[in-house]
Amino acid sequence: MTYVKWTVIVVFWACVFAFLHYTLPQHDIARVTDTYEKRVDPGENRWFWAQADVGSDGTLQNRDVFFIQTRRANDSVMVFRNEDTGWSWPPYFKFDTSNLQAEAADLRSTADAPQWVAIKHYGWRNELLSVFPNAISVRPVEGPDVRIIPWVNILILLTLAAVFWAIWVRWRRFRAARIDPALDAVGDKIDDGGSWFKKRFGKS
């Protein structure tokens, strides 16, 4: 039973962590090497694509998606998709995909004359499923070693923790005050005998 309990707990927290890691914004310091657009046909990976641009027909099977190619400060490459999140999840309310593509194209640079940028994004890159993180914004920074403090994430995580803690404490208090005494009363009644319950299930 202990194994089952701990498996459930570990799986639960892993899901919470994965969800937050996918959804919350992160920054990459990188150099934009190129931008392009390509037709995509979401299949098994359709969870990891957003939807068609806000205002356009969202019922079609395939569509063109903007991409931003980068080389990061640690020398690895990263490819971002650039899609509207619109009014759907996650709540970035991003409608300016085309503007972002224009900014990214403007910030292109070569290894010889690098222009470093901070790319805010959410999502994961997975080569096996052709999954790309979605770029939210791009802005020029001083150099590859800039330190960006994730204030938004700190704020969101603190708020989440505070809300869940507040509910948890109240639930504990409620259980101690109302549910436990009620269960005890039921137990006492069964022990005392004479109840409907005992007649059917109790030892005679």
Added chain:
Amino acid sequence: MFAMARLFIIGFLVLTVVYISLSLYSRAVRRGKLEAEWEETQPPLPKDTFVDNGLQEYDGSLRRKLILGVYIVPFTLMCVIIYLTNFY
């Protein structure tokens, strides 16, 4: 347009559940506090009247109207995010 309508309708329903739960909880807390106050100060009024008067005062209070923040805060946050993401 459909996505926007979906967000607003689902958001409204979820926030309404939160609003109602919070209202009931806040009222219950207020009732508990009034009962405790009656026990402590022993005013000349009967307990029920004292608590009812207190709750009536609470119904008209600013504190209760603050719970409307359940709707206002997320909506404001949404507007701020839209501005920051797209136009800032």
